[in-house]
Amino acid sequence: MFRAVFCTILLTFSVLSLSASEYQLKSPDGKVVVAISVGEQLGYTVAYNNNEVLDFSTIAFEFVEAAPIGKEFTVLDSKQSTVDETWKPVLKRYDEIRNNYNSLVLYTQESRFPKRLVNVEFRAYNDGVAYRVEFPEQFAGRENTMTDELSVFNFADDFTCWSADYKNYVSSQETEFWKKKISDITDKMVTGLPMTIEVADNCYAALTEADLTDYAGMFVKPYSKAGKFALRSDLAPLPGQPKNGNKVVFKFPHFTPWRVLMLGETPGDLVESEIVQNLNDPCEIEDPSWIKPGISAWDHWWSGEVKMEQDVILQYIDLASEMGWDYMLIDWQWYGMYNQPKADITTPAEQLDMPAIFKYAKSKNVKCWLWMYWTDVDRSVFDAACALYHKWGAAGIKIDFMDRSDQKMVNWYHRIVTTAAKHQLMVDFHGAYKPTGWRRTYPNLMTREGVMGNEYNKWSLCMTPEHLCTLPFTRMLAGPMDYTPGGFLNRMPDKFRNGTPANVMGSRANTLAQFVIYDSPYQVACDHPDNYRGQTGVEFLKKVKTVWDDTHVLNGKIGEYITMARRSESDWFIGAMTNSEDRKLEVALDFLSEGEYKMTIYSDTDETPVHGEAVAEIEKVVKKGDVIEIEMVAGGGYAAVLESVQ
CATH class of the missing domain: 2.70.98.10 (Beta-galactosidase; Chain A, domain 5)
Incomplete structure (x- = not known):
């Protein structure tokens, strides 16, 4: 290490x-x-x-x-x-x-x-x-x-x-x-x-x-x-x-x-x-090999309201398995009503058979995360709860609604993360304050919210292309952010409306680019299984990673545009986003190693300004030193995977 x-x-x-x-x-x-x-x-x-x-x-x-x-x-x-x-x-x-x-x-x-x-x-x-x-x-x-x-x-x-x-x-x-x-x-x-x-x-x-x-x-x-x-x-x-x-x-x-x-x-x-x-201390977890970054399916609170039922959870486990994702996140109400004096984070709701859920997930090579409200955690014997989750086979916990950064809450975060580490559980904080680099010391602290993320598309008009192009240069500088990308009901800004199931502002290519640009080792994909199946761009989500061996910002201007290149082993991924202006960018592939790469591109099309889900999938062969042209419509994006063919 x-x-x-x-x-x-x-x-x-x-x-x-x-x-x-x-x-x-x-x-x-x-x-x-x-x-x-x-x-x-x-x-x-x-x-x-x-x-x-x-x-x-x-x-x-x-x-x-x-x-x-x-x-x-x-x-x-x-x-x-x-x-x-x-x-x-x-x-x-x-x-x-x-x-x-x-x-x-x-x-x-x-x-x-x-x-x-x-x-x-x-x-x-x-x-x-x-x-x-x-x-x-x-x-x-x-x-x-x-x-x-x-x-x-x-x-x-x-x-x-x-x-x-x-x-x-x-x-x-x-x-x-x-x-x-x-x-x-x-x-x-x-x-x-x-x-x-x-x-x-x-x-x-x-x-x-x-x-x-x-x-x-x-x-x-x-x-x-x-x-x-x-x-x-x-x-x-x-x-x-x-x-x-x-x-x-x-x-x-x-x-x-x-x-x-x-x-x-x-x-x-x-x-x-x-x-x-x-500026943080080295890793204090002696053997962190159990900490596994990856993408998670997420039950459809976001795209269709919570239905905390056994068959719904299994449906999302199936999605994770089909996509090759590591995780499925079981969100609120799995232990019944939350933030109540009698709420018990060790007792599943009566309609759920938790051992059966974890057994099914294991058969699909998927692990589950568990959501909980922070006050319910605070009242619990948390060490015993973590031991139970580990016994079930849970990979991690998502804790929500702390909404504070005072000294007592900061110390509470540290207690939660260190206790979870004892039981080999990863942590995702929502309703959270900004990161300060402590994931170096305790890398089971995978990610946190503390960001105006994708869920705001459901009830606000704030998720503008300008906001999306500002986040990498502001909030993301502090560390990973659980933005929950992946909405496939894409609508361009002039056609966007709030509602259920939730649309997202911006093009399909923009959504794909977020998986490259937005840092989060535990990346939670937000949409319903039916909105992914058969859609252009799904193959990209099967290949994209959540941690990287190299990172380059190829260009960018705060609130206007950004292009990033990330390497995973010998393959590269490119993501680009623009604000409310059409944009053309030229990018030199100087970061590649020698040899040829099969480049699969997902880009906006002439139809995208009308139909935000319209995206072109193009393959070409490129090499180090080539110059590619990135064209994006207003609110659009660009994503590509470059696979070494040596």
Whole structure:
């Protein structure tokens, strides 16, 4: 799982001490420059590709029991190092991930009483900057209640950004990422992360967090005290607390999450980045071989309402078997009414014979996942429930409607995932907060929602082509998203209507492309078996993967279009989507290996603007260096599989 190449070596070239309290840290390629100052305040600036990204941005904390931390620091010691290593992810977009950064740790102490110790580590990667604060062991046994973290992000100008307003700290984090100026963000908003920023033509950034452990999830809000275009951290309050109430309760020692500024020359560079995972600890599951990515059939709550009956479940198991998919997801009401005091997640509804269902699934080479409401899980003896699911032969669990990211809920997520891992169960969180890379440490955490996904086609008009082309550059930067693609009742935007069974906005080729573009090692296909059988594009869904050996963003513009290429062993898959404009793109197949490939293409046709399900299936032979033309209608897409014929 892990191979170290070169790590922890004293730097004399990447960290320059300018004075007793000023330091400069550069990325290995020299494009990222962080200037750090420790004295009256603890702060830093960031530049990338000769562009000023952050002006002086400070770090501070406020507590119930003691004076704020944030002023008059003395540096007691410092540690400079570099790390260059590779590791093999279980849930992969690349066969190997390189973790290469230069680090500076500053050991500081307040200059005045109570002279608390505060350590801060900065890391400069080629694809971003991150820092976290450590409150080391001191004042033994004392409990600390943090009311505010003042991590400031003082942007150098009124840059264009894409951000989500969740309206409330208690939410499923499902909404659009709107294009705006930083100055358009108001104190009334609950602005979630990631937030993507266009700094210059050759500089894009995204603000997020990594390794969220025993801490509150972070939002951002304006902070005029630091500058006209400054934002600051805004932590989710503990349950029952007002927004300015208690946020984090801890004892020393304790770490904050990493505050992350992803950086790249193009929007696609942000999509390709693995900085969020790199900032998490290595895998703690000794043998993760039981963790199996794959596609799942899903009973038809989405396309025709729940019918929690034995024959319906078997129907979807049959679909998974026919398609060669690994899984079938048994959704809500399998244990009867949910979110009730007497709800029991170990007792199936009376109309279901659960042992028979799992026996049938096994005979079809399919494994089942089980849905449950989080409050029912919380009331259960969860360890015993997991043991029962493992005995049944369940592959994983989908837990829903948490709708919080406060410290208590963050710790609850961790308890659920680690307990599930003991019983070899994978996990999918819905009604969830954004990922923070913890799937590196516990890769049985396959995916999560926290995204305005396909189900919104059922009751809203929000699933626009623009939204679909924005998600890869915003929400997906944090990690996998259970968007639940695969709706085959395709309607173009001008003909789309809400209803049951649910239509999806966009062309059939657009739907196929989502399986390539949207990251989710556990990919849940949303439609009814009858809507797949005999349809063009089904063969693509039998071949497409959910994890990859290589990933390339070939082109893209936030909210407008994207083309991605993914490799699985020797075969490649291409997916492209466009917004509400017709689009032609040329793509060079420079990423291929030598030799010929049979390319099967699924593309929009002249009929697609009228009939969204119209899709052409074309075969051709291509080789490395060829240039292909991708044509998409408004709201359309393009998908292809390239199979080596060597």
